[in-house]
Amino acid sequence: MQSGTFHTSYASDMALRPYWIQRLRIVIVLIALLIFPWFADRYWLNLANTIAIAAIGAIGLNILVGYTGQISIGHGGFLAVGAYTAGLMAVRLDMPMWITIPVASCFTALVGAFFGLPSVRLKGLYLAIATLAAQEIIIWLLTHGKLLGIGESLSLPRAANNLFGMPLADLGNNDFVFYWITVGCLILTVIFVSNLFRSRTGRAFVAIRDQDIAAQVIGVDLFRYKLLAFAASSFFAGLAGALTAHYRGIISWERFTIDTSILYLAMIIIGGLGSVSGSIYGAAFMTLLPALLSNLARAVSGFVPDINAYLPYIQQGAFGLAIILFLIFEPEGIVKMWRNVKDYFRLWPFSY
Amino acid sequence: MEKIVQLTLSGIANGAIFALVALGFVLIYKSSDVINFAQGELLLIGAYLTYTTVEMIGLWWPLGVIVAVLLAAIIGVLIEQLVLRPLIGEPVISVIMVTIGLSSLLRAIIGGIWGVTPRTAPQFLPRDTITLFGASVGVDRLWAIALALTLFALLTLFFRYSREGIAMRAVADDQQAALSMGISVKKVWAVAWAIAAVTASVGGILLMSIFGGVSGQIARVGLLVFPVVILGGLDSIPGAIVGGLIIGLLQSFAGGYLPPELGMGEVVPFIILLLILLIRPYGLYGQRIIERV
Numbered sequence: 001m002q003s004g005t006f007h008t009s010y011a012s013d014m015a016l017r018p019y020w021i022q023r024l025r026i027v028i029v030l031i032a033l034l035i036f037p038w039f040a041d042r043y044w045l046n047l048a049n050t051i052a053i054a055a056i057g058a059i060g061l062n063i064l065v066g067y068t069g070q071i072s073i074g075h076g077g078f079l080a081v082g083a084y085t086a087g088l089m090a091v092r093l094d095m096p097m098w099i100t101i102p103v104a105s106c107f108t109a110l111v112g113a114f115f116g117l118p119s120v121r122l123k124g125l126y127l128a129i130a131t132l133a134a135q136e137i138i139i140w141l142l143t144h145g146k147l148l149g150i151g152e153s154l155s156l157p158r159a160a161n162n163l164f165g166m167p168l169a170d171l172g173n174n175d176f177v178f179y180w181i182t183v184g185c186l187i188l189t190v191i192f193v194s195n196l197f198r199s200r201t202g203r204a205f206v207a208i209r210d211q212d213i214a215a216q217v218i219g220v221d222l223f224r225y226k227l228l229a230f231a232a233s234s235f236f237a238g239l240a241g242a243l244t245a246h247y248r249g250i251i252s253w254e255r256f257t258i259d260t261s262i263l264y265l266a267m268i269i270i271g272g273l274g275s276v277s278g279s280i281y282g283a284a285f286m287t288l289l290p291a292l293l294s295n296l297a298r299a300v301s302g303f304v305p306d307i308n309a310y311l312p313y314i315q316q317g318a319f320g321l322a323i324i325l326f327l328i329f330e331p332e333g334i335v336k337m338w339r340n341v342k343d344y345f346r347l348w349p350f351s352y
Numbered sequence: 353m354e355k356i357v358q359l360t361l362s363g364i365a366n367g368a369i370f371a372l373v374a375l376g377f378v379l380i381y382k383s384s385d386v387i388n389f390a391q392g393e394l395l396l397i398g399a400y401l402t403y404t405t406v407e408m409i410g411l412w413w414p415l416g417v418i419v420a421v422l423l424a425a426i427i428g429v430l431i432e433q434l435v436l437r438p439l440i441g442e443p444v445i446s447v448i449m450v451t452i453g454l455s456s457l458l459r460a461i462i463g464g465i466w467g468v469t470p471r472t473a474p475q476f477l478p479r480d481t482i483t484l485f486g487a488s489v490g491v492d493r494l495w496a497i498a499l500a501l502t503l504f505a506l507l508t509l510f511f512r513y514s515r516e517g518i519a520m521r522a523v524a525d526d527q528q529a530a531l532s533m534g535i536s537v538k539k540v541w542a543v544a545w546a547i548a549a550v551t552a553s554v555g556g557i558l559l560m561s562i563f564g565g566v567s568g569q570i571a572r573v574g575l576l577v578f579p580v581v582i583l584g585g586l587d588s589i590p591g592a593i594v595g596g597l598i599i600g601l602l603q604s605f606a607g608g609y610l611p612p613e614l615g616m617g618e619v620v621p622f623i624i625l626l627l628i629l630l631i632r633p634y635g636l637y638g639q640r641i642i643e644r645v
Contacts, residue, residue, distance in 0.1 A: 071445050117630075118626065118630055121629075121630065122629055124444050125387050126629060128387075128444075128445075129578050129629065130626060132575075132622075132625075133578075133579075133626045136619065136622040137619060140618060140619040140622075262452050265449060265452070266449070269446075269449050312463070313463045314460070314464075316456055316463070317457050317461060319453075319456050320453040320454060320459075321453070323450065323456070324457065327453070
């Protein structure tokens, strides 16, 4: 077993996964991801896709909140921008998804940078309130979107779901095909973001979070990097939104209200701020919690007849309670709990 | 002319309610630096408790309101003790998130007890109209203004003359100095949450009476508190009152004069919020200690 940190070359010191046991874990996870869709039914595939999309959005939010220290309560709005951009391109311009998704992500990055402008003058909770305003303004634009020609909801044509001219419907059922797309996007996102924080830009983000004045003194252009953080964060929000639009085939503004922003904030708080894997754990936790509760409710509905009527409240209450309990008892999130478990076994049985 | 008078009065009535809700928000912020995202749920608690005491139990309405407000105050203190006390000294985002989690939990509890279908509110404010400057105005709005003003006057007296009120001002001014003078900061926090719960409840009860019903919609006002307090200044009580009135009037005029299909009343406060944050983040009366980047 590993008993300390020993590096004999810069390459091994810089590696994301320096130890064989970590690489083994990656291989196991990848194999599990490859095998899973062949055995899972549509219910579990749907959950997996939801988790993968949520994880992309959560990683995006974590770039901004966890790594750069800029609190945003407007992530739901940016998801909406991504979803509606992709949706409108598919409906109006008959574009296929392999064009709409990248374009929507880039456009969302621009919108995010625009709403990041207040961060030039504001920080902490004032910035949080400014992003709250951004959220409300984006949703207002969508609900009163006569200018954009949007009704209550937007249905995407099935024909838009094709990759380079090949319709996805030919490849299998929707959930199964999208599994490869969402998980593929998630893996690319994880690789990109993990490496981002080993680059100059990522280090600048972390410097801004830790002490913005000191960062400025050592030559970090605060304005530029904060806008960049907003843009990067919104890019992934746009990606998650566009994927949602094509996967669900129908979008409406109700999916992107302030409750969604809060859900994503809750994912990264519960998963772990400033951690890529934490974002994924948080996304999984927050997606599985309501699903688990509704399964439980179905299981006990024989004994407690009214349980189904109360299910939405139980789910909402569990959501709130999870946030409160995590903040009080484990503010660093699931990722810290997992690390505690690993640390325990790393030194076992001589933990002193 | 008629329209102007009507819009002005309903703007002032709504503004007075916003001011009440914002006042509690500012008190909590001043005494403990907590941004309370659960303010809207405190409104709901007040409204639903009053609905329960007056309509379901059948108490005489002033008694019912008093019981409801006292219960709300107890809930406020409990929230402070159980949820916020463990998070003293944590980063801003933790405190924001815990109040967000709290708002979700409270909404679930409220939904679980009373359901989501809107309920018809007990009619205790008179619903007839009188003619004022040639415009017919609902008497309930005038009552709302009068009640809000009374509450402001009482609170001013409380801060001016009572022992607890002076202690609260001391803590807001300088926590260290207040502590060394033997003031219990913990008690001040509890009192701040109790007052916030009371003012929010009264706001909720007034809204319930004006809407003629009680439903989750009342909690929307909890978000409007942000434009109000930022406009007035996050740490200023007069700011909360002036900000509330300005936002109430602007919302009323924007909703009344701009094309109704745009629904400008909903978004105008947030546009103002962004502008204020960009131009003058400390608001009209706030202390200029915003840390510049």
